[in-house]
Amino acid sequence: MIRCEGLTLKAGARTLINALAWQANAGENWVVIGRNGAGKSTLLKTLAMLHAPDGGRVLLDGAPLGSFRARERARRIAYLPQAQHDAFGYRVLDVVLAARHPHDAGYWESDAEIERAHAALAELDLSGFAERDVRTLSGGERQRAALAALIAQDAPLWLLDEPSAALDLAHQMALASMTARARAAGRTLITVSHDLNLALQDATHALLLMGDGRWHAGETATLGAELLGDCLGYPLEALRHRGRTLYLPRGAGPC
Ligand SMILES: Nc1ncnc2c1ncn2[C@@H]1O[C@H](COP(=O)(O)OP(=O)(O)OP(=O)(O)O)[C@@H](O)[C@H]1O
Structure with a gap:
């Protein structure tokens, strides 16, 4: 699915990740663990092609990430950033519909697309929020709207940067069931999280970033x-x- 060959990431003079040789396959749920500043978000952005590597390369389904057209890449990779920035007062429904654009050739959304967006909102317990200005949402509600958009995008690879950070306990558990279902359906999940026990609940594998270039990758059962x-x-x-x-x-x- 996604594969790093000799991937090196730096921040100024510091090497965050040195020569990462790693891959995540269909149906695997990877948790990325490390201290603040270890390079977790930088890695996720690199996998989403939002950050250029300092060495090595990233392959998606065997082809270099850069060889995909943007629309095709967006059909295959859904990326949830650490924070959402809303400059405009879009409706919550529009935020979710925007995630369907890679699938929709036309300018106007079809009834089926609108129905799908409502279903994604319902899955995140946001049914009553469709017409709300996205800027009026609380932090946790905004995060759930972003997760609804991620579901609507329907990509086989999910890159999640601290998805549970703003969520209350009940919604954290709902997120855990959602990611477990996604994995069972054959999606690949790569999740950055500081909530070790929540993230490890359904994770199959862990990628540990030691912050000085070193890394460890393996099944969660081998962690200690x-x-x-x-x-x-x-x-x-x-x-x-x-x-x-x-x-x-x-x-x-x-x-
Ligand atoms: N332009 C820059 N110049 C220097 N250092 C930078 C620059 N951009 C990012 N960094 C550093 O790169 C490091 C990795 O950042 P990154 O956001 O990937 O960390 P992280 O592991 O996700 O941390 P956190 O757990 O705090 O979210 C940080 O120490 C950050 O300060």
């Missing part, structure tokens, strides 16, 4: 508290609970 703690700069302990491994900061507890 020591490696994760090294990556995050804080010692962790692993707890088994109802068949899951949970990671907690070591020593955390009531004072």
Whole structure:
């Protein structure tokens, strides 16, 4: 699906990621983990072709990312950035309909497209919000509108930059079910998250960025508290609970 060959990313003189040789396949859910500034968002932007690599290349379905026309790329890759910036007062429905443009040859949206956009809003618990000015939404509502747009785009590859950051607990759990369904349907998910236990709930694999160019990629079952703690700069302990491994900061507890 998406593959990095010797991908190197830098920020000024600093090497964020050195010679990344990695690929994510259909039906895999990758979580990207690392400290602030480790290069997670820069990697996601590079996979979305919004940032140029300092070395190496990215292949999508075997072809260089740059060889796809923009419309074709948008049919294959849906990218949810860390934050949304709304300069204009579009309706929430228009934000979701805009995500259908790669699929729609005409200028005006068909009834079927409008129906699909409403269905995506309903999936994100936003049915009553279609006519609202997007600038009036709360942070979590705006994030859910962006997730509705992502669903409507119907791309096989999802790049999600901290999708749960603004969501309340109930909507975090709804997001977890949504991503699990997407993976079960064969989509590829690559998610940046600081919420380790939520992200690992359905993740099949993890990509750890150590912040100095080093990286580790593998199945989540091979992760351990020591490696994760090294990556995050804080010692962790692993707890088994109802068949899951949970990671907690070591020593955390009531004072
Ligand atoms: N133009 C620039 N000049 C220098 N450093 C930059 C520039 N642009 C980005 N950086 C640095 O690149 C690093 C990687 O940024 P990135 O947004 O990818 O981090 P991240 O891992 O997503 O962090 P966070 O967890 O805080 O979101 C950061 O330290 C950032 O300050």
